[in-house]
Amino acid sequence: MKSFTIRRTLSLVFTLLVAAAIILVWIIKTTTLTGSYISGWTLSGMIVYLSLYNLRKKLPSLPLGSSSLWMQFHIYCGLLTALVFAIHLQFNVPTGMFESILAINYLLVFFSGIFGLYITRTYPSRLSNLGDEVFFEYIPVLKRKLHDQIEILSLNCSSNSGQTEIPEFYRDNLRAFVVGRPAVLSHLLGNSSRRWRIVLQAVTDHRRYMNEDEQQIMNEIEKLLKRKYQLDAQYVMQGALKVWLFIHIPATYSLLIFMFFHSLLVHAWSGGLS
Amino acid sequence: MSEVKINRLERWGIPFCDEMTDENVEYLLQMPLFSQGMIDPENFNDRLPLAGILKNDSRLMNCKEGEIIIREGEWGNSAFFLLSGSVRIIIERAQNSIPPELLGQPQRKRKSVLEILKQCFNRDSESEQRDLASYAPQAYSANLKSSRIYLQDFDQIVDCYKTTRIDAIDFFGEQSALGRLERSATVFADGDCEILEVRWQGIRDLMNKAPWLKTQIDMRFRAYGLYSFLKNSPYFEHLSIDENATENDHERKRSLSQHVFNHAELRTYGKYDQVDSFLSLVEHGTASNLAHEPLIAREGDYVEGIYIIRSGIARVSHRYNNGHRTISYLTPGHAFGVAEVVEGWRDGKPTHLCHSLRAVGYVTVVFIPSAIFELAVLEELFDRQKNKTTYSGLKGSNTPQNTTHLDNGLMEFLVERRFVNGSATMVIDLDRCTRCDDCVRACAATHDQNPRFLRQGPVHDKYMIANACMHCADPVCMIQCPTGAIHRNSLAGEVIVNDLTCIGCGSCANNCPYDAIRMVQIRDQNGNLVYPTQTKRRQADGTQVVRKLTPLDPEWQPIEKATKCDLCSDQITGPACQNACPHDALIRLDLGSYETAAQWFKR
Numbered sequence A: 001m002k003s004f005t006i007r008r009t010l011s012l013v014f015t016l017l018v019a020a021a022i023i024l025v026w027i028i029k030t031t032t033l034t035g036s037y038i039s040g041w042t043l044s045g046m047i048v049y050l051s052l053y054n055l056r057k058k059l060p061s062l063p064l065g066s067s068s069l070w071m072q073f074h075i076y077c078g079l080l081t082a083l084v085f086a087i088h089l090q091f092n093v094p095t096g097m098f099e100s101i102l103a104i105n106y107l108l109v110f111f112s113g114i115f116g117l118y119i120t121r122t123y124p125s126r127l128s129n130l131g132d133e134v135f136f137e138y139i140p141v142l143k144r145k146l147h148d149q150i151e152i153l154s155l156n157c158s159s160n161s162g163q164t165e166i167p168e169f170y171r172d173n174l175r176a177f178v179v180g181r182p183a184v185l186s187h188l189l190g191n192s193s194r195r196w197r198i199v200l201q202a203v204t205d206h207r208r209y210m211n212e213d214e215q216q217i218m219n220e221i222e223k224l225l226k227r228k229y230q231l232d233a234q235y236v237m238q239g240a241l242k243v244w245l246f247i248h249i250p251a252t253y254s255l256l257i258f259m260f261f262h263s264l265l266v267h268a269w270s271g272g273l274s
Numbered sequence B: 001m002s003e004v005k006i007n008r009l010e011r012w013g014i015p016f017c018d019e020m021t022d023e024n025v026e027y028l029l030q031m032p033l034f035s036q037g038m039i040d041p042e043n044f045n046d047r048l049p050l051a052g053i054l055k056n057d058s059r060l061m062n063c064k065e066g067e068i069i070i071r072e073g074e075w076g077n078s079a080f081f082l083l084s085g086s087v088r089i090i091i092e093r094a095q096n097s098i099p100p101e102l103l104g105q106p107q108r109k110r111k112s113v114l115e116i117l118k119q120c121f122n123r124d125s126e127s128e129q130r131d132l133a134s135y136a137p138q139a140y141s142a143n144l145k146s147s148r149i150y151l152q153d154f155d156q157i158v159d160c161y162k163t164t165r166i167d168a169i170d171f172f173g174e175q176s177a178l179g180r181l182e183r184s185a186t187v188f189a190d191g192d193c194e195i196l197e198v199r200w201q202g203i204r205d206l207m208n209k210a211p212w213l214k215t216q217i218d219m220r221f222r223a224y225g226l227y228s229f230l231k232n233s234p235y236f237e238h239l240s241i242d243e244n245a246t247e248n249d250h251e252r253k254r255s256l257s258q259h260v261f262n263h264a265e266l267r268t269y270g271k272y273d274q275v276d277s278f279l280s281l282v283e284h285g286t287a288s289n290l291a292h293e294p295l296i297a298r299e300g301d302y303v304e305g306i307y308i309i310r311s312g313i314a315r316v317s318h319r320y321n322n323g324h325r326t327i328s329y330l331t332p333g334h335a336f337g338v339a340e341v342v343e344g345w346r347d348g349k350p351t352h353l354c355h356s357l358r359a360v361g362y363v364t365v366v367f368i369p370s371a372i373f374e375l376a377v378l379e380e381l382f383d384r385q386k387n388k389t390t391y392s393g394l395k396g397s398n399t400p401q402n403t404t405h406l407d408n409g410l411m412e413f414l415v416e417r418r419f420v421n422g423s424a425t426m427v428i429d430l431d432r433c434t435r436c437d438d439c440v441r442a443c444a445a446t447h448d449q450n451p452r453f454l455r456q457g458p459v460h461d462k463y464m465i466a467n468a469c470m471h472c473a474d475p476v477c478m479i480q481c482p483t484g485a486i487h488r489n490s491l492a493g494e495v496i497v498n499d500l501t502c503i504g505c506g507s508c509a510n511n512c513p514y515d516a517i518r519m520v521q522i523r524d525q526n527g528n529l530v531y532p533t534q535t536k537r538r539q540a541d542g543t544q545v546v547r548k549l550t551p552l553d554p555e556w557q558p559i560e561k562a563t564k565c566d567l568c569s570d571q572i573t574g575p576a577c578q579n580a581c582p583h584d585a586l587i588r589l590d591l592g593s594y595e596t597a598a599q600w601f602k603r
C-alpha cells in the first residue's frame, strides 16, 4: 500500500511537469490570438471535467473509478486551472462587466475549493481528538437534552441541599455558555479551547465557596458543560465540512452557465475560429 | 395495506427442494441408512420428525458418472449421504488438483449494466421494496437448482489425479457444512449413484437424534480433518512425493508422512456453537483478564511441540505486570512454538515457551510433538551442525511476530473485541473521514435505498470499526438460523442472507456480536408494508391448522427480513462504500491477514 506521503509527492511532481508544459505552450503561442482560444478551451475542458465529479458521486454503482482517485485528480487538476486561468487572462484583470463576473465566479469556485481542501484535511483529526463520535443531525437534540439536564441540576439544587449559591452562579457565569450559540469563529479557527478554559476557570474559582454536596453537584455540571463544549465543536466543524460544498457546488453550476455564454459570445464576435 | 398474499414463513416454510414428495420420503425411510438403526426414526419426536427433516431439509440426487458434487474451495452449507453407488474424492490439492476450467466453476452473478443504471436512477422509491411474486415457492426452488456439470474426460481424470473411492453407505461434506469452512476437496460421481443432500440445519438435528451419526462425524473430524490439513500444510510440503524422486526417497517420505500422521493430534478449544458468552465478551471487552479464554499452551512451560491453527483465531500473549500483553494473533495456517522447538533442537537442551497461546472463540489446532517435528521437518531440511538454523528459514513460518508490527493498543482492541474474526471488516480512519456519509449514501443506492451499515461503532485511537458485517471467518450469526437463509456465498465466502427463505425470526441479528444485521419491514412495489394473510399451527396430533389473520390478531405484524452488508457481491464495482469514499478513509480490511492489515494501519 502506497503511503500518503509518496502519493502526495508523486502527484505534485506530475502536476508541476504539466504546469511546465502549459507554460511552454503559452510562451510559444503567447502573441497569437489562437493562444487565447487554446487556453480558453483547455480551461473550460478542465472545469467541465472537475464538475463531472458531482455526477460521479451521484452514480456510485457505475464502474467509473473510485471516488478517491477522482478526488486526487480533482485536487491537482483544480490547482492547475489557476495557472491556465491566469494565462487565459494574460495575467491581467478583466475589464468587461461580464468577464469580471465570470472571473469572480471562477475565483469563488477555486478558493472555496482551496478552503474545502484545507478543512477536509485538518478538521477530521480535530474531530477525532474531541472523541465521542456523533451524527451531525443528532447534535441539536443532544444539546437540547444537555441544556435541560444542566438547568435541572443547577436550578433545582436549592430545594434539597438548603441554602446554595449554585443557581445564582449558574445564571451569572454559566448560562450564557449553556444557552448561547457556539463560538463559530473560534471553533473554526481551532482556538476555542480558550473560551472553554474561561468557563472551566470560573467553575474552579467558585468551588472555594462550596460544601461537599455542592461540589458533587458541580462535578456533574462540569461533566455536562464539557459535553456541551464538545458538541458545539462537533457541530461547527461538521457543519463547516458540509456548508463549504454549498458554495463550491452551486458556484460550479453558475460557472458552467457563464462559461457557456462566454464562449458563445467570443465565437460570435470573432466570427468563429479562423 | 398489501393485497398480495404472503405468509410469515416458518422453519419448513420453504423446503430445501420442492421436488421432495411424500413418496420420496417413504422410499428413503426404507433405505438401509434409516431402516437398519444407523439413523433411527424412533429417536425423533413429533415436533421434529425424521420424515419432516427428510422432506424439508434434504433433496435426493441421482448422479451419473463424472457428475461433480462438490468443488474444492467453494463454501458449502450442506452434507451428502451416499445411499447407493460410489463417489471419488480428489485427494491432492494446490498445484496437483484439477484445474478450475475442468470443474465448470459457476460464474459469479452480477447485475448487468442495464440493471445497474436502473438502480442509479431509481432513487425515489421507498426503501426495501420487494417484488412479492418472487416469494412464490416455485421461484425459490428454481433459484436453487443448479445446472449439472460433468467432468469432461472421466477416465483420464481418474488416471491422472489421485483420488480415493468411497462406497455406499457413507457420507461426506459434513466438515465444511458444520465447520462453516471451505470445501477441502472435489467430489464427483463414480458411476451411477444416489445421494441425499441435507442442508446443515437438518444435519444438526440428525446429529442430535442419531448417536451413530454424531460419533461418526466426531471420528471423521479427527481423522480426515487431520489428514487433509497435514497434506496442505506448508511445513510438510517437502514430504510430498514428486515424479523425479527415487524409489528410496518415496519410501522415506511415505514413512515420515505416516509417522507425522500417527502422532499429530487434532485438538479443539472453546465451544463450537456457543454465542452467548461470545456476545457479551465482544460487548464488554475483556481487559487484562484472559481467564475465560481456553489456554492452548502456557508461557514458561516446557516445549512439547508445535501448534498449527486449523480454524479460528488464537491470541499470543506475554505476561506483563498484572495482566497479559497481546503480542499477536494467529489465524489458520500459522504455527506457534516453532522457534522454541528449533532452538531446543539446535542447542540440544530443553526450552521453554516464551508466550502463551489462547483460543479466541472456537479454535481447532493441530499439535505435532517436538520429536516428530524434529524428525520429519528439521532433520530433513536443515543441518544441525551448522548451528545456524533459524526459524525464519522454515517454509510456512509466516507467524506475524517477526514481521510488521501493529500498535499494541490497537492489537489488543482488535483481538479483545474479536474484530480479527473479520475478513472484510469496515475500518474508518477518523483522521481522514470528513463525515460526509458518501459511503452510507452509496450503500443505500446499491441496496434498496436502505444503507446496510451505520457510520458508527467502537473507536480505538483514530480507527472506527463501523457496524457493517465483517464477513467473519467464523460467522456465528449462522448458528441458529432455522432455514439456512443466512449462508456463505459458495464462491467467495461472503456471508449473505437469502431474502426468499429468511423467515424474519431475528436469530442471526441476535447472534451477531457486532450488531451487523438489521431486521427491516419490507414493502411491496406500491410502497406498502406487507402483512401475513394466514398462520399455521401444528397441533398435538401432528396435523396443521391454517387460520386466516385479520388486523385484530396479535400476529398481524408487518413481515420482516434480515438485511446486512453483502459486500456488494452483485455489483460490478466491488464494495460501494470503499469505492465511494473520496478521502481514502474507509477500507474493507481482511484482519485475518495480519500483514495486509498491519500495512494499511501503517500507511
Ligand code: HEM
Residues within 6 Å of the ligand: A047, A048, A050, A051, A052, A053, A054, A055, A057, A074, A075, A078, A079, A081, A109, A110, A112, A113, A114, A116, A117, A120, A245, A248, A249, A252, B434, B436, B582
Ligand atoms: C476550479 C474549478 C473547480 C470546479 C468546477 C470544482 C467542482 C467540484 C465539484 C462539482 C465537486 C463535487 C462535490 C460533490 O458533489 O460533493 C467538487 C468537490 C471538491 N472539490 Fe472542487 N472544483 C474546482 C476546483 C477545486 C479546487 C481548486 C480544489 C482544491 C484544491 C477543489 C477541492 C474540492 C474538494 C476537496 C472536493 C470534495 C468534497 C468532498 O466530497 O468532500 N476543487 N468540486
Ligand code: SF4
Residues within 6 Å of the ligand: B468, B469, B470, B471, B472, B474, B475, B476, B477, B478, B495, B511, B512, B513, B514, B515, B516, B517, B564
Ligand atoms: S453478520 Fe455478524 S457474525 Fe455474521 S458474518 Fe457478519 S459480522 Fe460476523
Ligand code: SF4
Residues within 6 Å of the ligand: B428, B432, B433, B434, B435, B436, B437, B438, B439, B440, B455, B580, B581, B582, B583, B584, B585, B586
Ligand atoms: S465516505 Fe469516507 S470520508 Fe465520507 S463519511 Fe464515509 S468514510 Fe468518512
